[in-house]
Amino acid sequence: MQADKVSDTPVEFVVEYLLKAKEIVENNANIPAELRDNLQKALDIASGLDGYLEQMSSQESEPLAELYRKSVSHDWNKVHEEGKTLFRLPVTCITGQVEGQVLKMLVHMSKAKRVLEIGMFTGYGALSMAEALPENGQLIACELEPYLKDFAQPIFDKSPHGKKITVKIGPAMDTLKVGYPTISTCQQSLELLNMSCSASNFYYLIILFKKKSSTILQELAATGEQFDMVFIDADKQNYINYYKFLLDHNLLRIDGVICVDNTLFKGRVYLKDSADDIGKALRDFNQFVTNDPRVEQVIVPLRDGLTIIRRVPYTPQANTQSTAIYDEVFRGVQGKQVLDRLRLDGKVAYVTGAGQGIGRAFAHALGEAGAKVAIIDMDKGKAENVAHELTLKGISSMAVAADISKPEDVQKMIDDIVSKWGTIHIACNNAGINKNSASEDTSLEEWDQTFNVNLRGTFMCCQAAGRVMLKQGYGKIINTASMASLIVPHPQKQLSYNTSKAGVVKLTQTLGTEWIDRGVRVNCISPGIVDTPLIHSESLEPLVQRWLSDIPAGRLAQVTDLQAAVVYLASDASDYMTGHNLVIEGGQSLW
Numbered sequence: 219m220q221a222d223k224v225s226d227t228p229v230e231f232v233v234e235y236l237l238k239a240k241e242i243v244e245n246n247a248n249i250p251a252e253l254r255d256n257l258q259k260a261l262d263i264a265s266g267l268d269g270y271l272e273q274m275s276s277q278e279s280e281p282l283a284e285l286y287r288k289s290v291s292h293d294w295n296k297v298h299e300e301g302k303t304l305f306r307l308p309v310t311c312i313t314g315q316v317e318g319q320v321l322k323m324l325v326h327m328s329k330a331k332r333v334l335e336i337g338m339f340t341g342y343g344a345l346s347m348a349e350a351l352p353e354n355g356q357l358i359a360c361e362l363e364p365y366l367k368d369f370a371q372p373i374f375d376k377s378p379h380g381k382k383i384t385v386k387i388g389p390a391m392d393t394l395k396v397g398y399p400t401i402s403t404c405q406q407s408l409e410l411l412n413m414s415c416s417a418s419n420f421y422y423l424i425i426l427f428k429k430k431s432s433t434i435l436q437e438l439a440a441t442g443e444q445f446d447m448v449f450i451d452a453d454k455q456n457y458i459n460y461y462k463f464l465l466d467h468n469l470l471r472i473d474g475v476i477c478v479d480n481t482l483f484k485g486r487v488y489l490k491d492s493a494d495d496i497g498k499a500l501r502d503f504n505q506f507v508t509n510d511p512r513v514e515q516v517i518v519p520l521r522d523g524l525t526i527i528r529r530v531p532y533t534p535q536a537n538t539q540s541t542a543i544y545d546e547v548f549r550g551v552q553g554k555q556v557l558d559r560l561r562l563d564g565k566v567a568y569v570t571g572a573g574q575g576i577g578r579a580f581a582h583a584l585g586e587a588g589a590k591v592a593i594i595d596m597d598k599g600k601a602e603n604v605a606h607e608l609t610l611k612g613i614s615s616m617a618v619a620a621d622i623s624k625p626e627d628v629q630k631m632i633d634d635i636v637s638k639w640g641t642i643h644i645a646c647n648n649a650g651i652n653k654n655s656a657s658e659d660t661s662l663e664e665w666d667q668t669f670n671v672n673l674r675g676t677f678m679c680c681q682a683a684g685r686v687m688l689k690q691g692y693g694k695i696i697n698t699a700s701m702a703s704l705i706v707p708h709p710q711k712q713l714s715y716n717t718s719k720a721g722v723v724k725l726t727q728t729l730g731t732e733w734i735d736r737g738v739r740v741n742c743i744s745p746g747i748v749d750t751p752l753i754h755s756e757s758l759e760p761l762v763q764r765w766l767s768d769i770p771a772g773r774l775a776q777v778t779d780l781q782a783a784v785v786y787l788a789s790d791a792s793d794y795m796t797g798h799n800l801v802i803e804g805g806q807s808l809w
């Protein structure tokens with residue numbers, strides 16, 4: 219995939235020298251066969267590497283392939299001579315398929331949402347990384363040459379990921395300013411950068427720099443921007459300045475990653491007899507990073523060398539004068555910062571009534587946070603379908619059919635989970651029913667059915683799961699109550715529902731205080747009116763408009779509005795909370 223055959227990487231130089239050696243060997247009959255043989259083996263290994271990496275790495279998308287084709291076939295000398303680019307841009311600048319794939323993989327692995335690229339060229343690296351960003355992700359690409367934005371933008375526009383890229387034109391930093399008091403010193407510094415620039419373009423460049431009151435990195439720092447990943451790929455002599463600026467101005471978040479290209483620079487960073495200035499600048503850069511306690515790093519011998527640098531969390535050094543209080547607030551409980559404390563990795567959870575609506579959303583949320591989740595529902599088909607959804611998302615799950623109003627079903631569901639996964643850490647008792655009737659007409663049958671599921675059923679689940687949890691000294695029970703435990707929702711008439719849900723709150727408070735000293739926290743969530751299939755029944759649908767006028771938030775709750783609450787109550791972050799009724803109703807109970 220190389221645009222031309224000029225050696226650019228350590229391996230390409232090795233191949234070049236081996237080919238020269240082979241030529242000598244072939245012209246000399248006295249060379250021992252073993253030396254010839256070993257030389258050929260070395261050549262085969264070195265010359266086969268890049269092609270093999272290209273074949274065995276994922277192939278590029280069509281927009282990337284187009285970008286590559288157009289970049290390598292473009293006459294960069296001509297556009298420079300026509301004054302369209304400030305510098306004569308070498309096409310070997312371009313990040314190719316394998317390095318693009320590595321960058322893309324790093325964005326995926328670091329779950330980066332915001333990426334900064336310093337030096338975009340035609341945008342191959344930018345688009346590769348954008349492809350791995352989530353829908354709301356953003357990549358800011360800094361580029362000196364206005365021409366390159368016009369070149370790349372039409373191809374970005376063809377990609378569904380192009381909208382994530384914002385190109386900023388101008389110098390990333392004012393590093394070149396230092397070098398241009400006279401034309402000759404400027405020309406010198408350009409030579410060092412391996413770039414050439416005509417005199418007319420050069421004046422244009424000076425104007426461009428002078429016109430800018432601040433550089434792109436300064437602007438980003440001034441607005442408090444922060445990035446998860448940065449790719450430094452411009453102006454090699456100033457890598458060290460970019461790197462220092464990023465870290466000194468907090469442009470890289472803790473645990474964020476900086477990737478730096480060409481850090482092996484054709485081997486010249488470690489060759490003792492190498493005296494060129496860029497090689498020396500990169501050697502100094504590599505040494506500076508190696509000595510910097512704020513980061514850890516590795517140089518990957520990919521193409522011309524790719525350094526991956528991670529900003530590590532602060533740890534106090536014995537000899538620093540910092541006034542920081544290095545306690546749990548600073549470094550996180552057990553070293554975990556707040557979002558990590560919401561993770562549920564390794565936890566076993568179940569959710570009743572998980573075949574649809576709120577229960578399904580709870581199950582997805584707990585699974586996304588890292589728990590294994592048992593999907594419990596009366597309807598086996600629905601339970602299996604939700605378990606299947608979780609499996610598709612890479613979450614361990616199992617489906618159990620159970621009617622929680624039946625003690626034998628409740629016990630069997632607990633036994634099934636424990637026999638498969640060994641224990642239960644999180645019990646989400648969510649199954650419930652809602653029946654409507656005027657109180658004077660409410661039958662004992664309706665009352666009993668409602669209470670059998672909503673209160674007696676929830677109690678049986680709490681008790682059966684609680685026994686497992688009390689034995690292990692740890693557990694999180696989250697019951698689904700309702701806003702109807704606080705207010706009397708109207709105009710629908712639902713005495714048995716309201717009363718049963720008030721009972722769920724009292725059940726939660728009682729168990730929550732009785733069991734907390736043995737490590738089991740019991741809390742409940744009281745949703746307002748949730749947009750579930752249940753309320754779209756013929757009898758309830760006409761009431762929706764009426765309800766909306768009672769809700770300060772101006773809309774019904776979506777099941778997704780409740781997901782973070784269940785994760786919080788299931789996590790260690792809520793350990794001091796018990797017997798609590800967490801009301802999520804868009805303000806309805808306050809009006």
Ligand SMILES: C[S@@+](CC[C@H](N)C(=O)[O-])C[C@H]1O[C@@H](n2cnc3c(N)ncnc32)[C@H](O)[C@@H]1O
Nearest residue numbers: 311312313337338339343361362389390451452
């Ligand atoms: C090695 S190429 C970048 C390749 C690109 N990352 C890719 O994925 O194909 C370097 C680019 O940096 C740009 N550049 C050089 N100095 C710069 C500076 N001070 N600020 C912003 N961009 C600069 C050059 O115009 C050139 O397009």
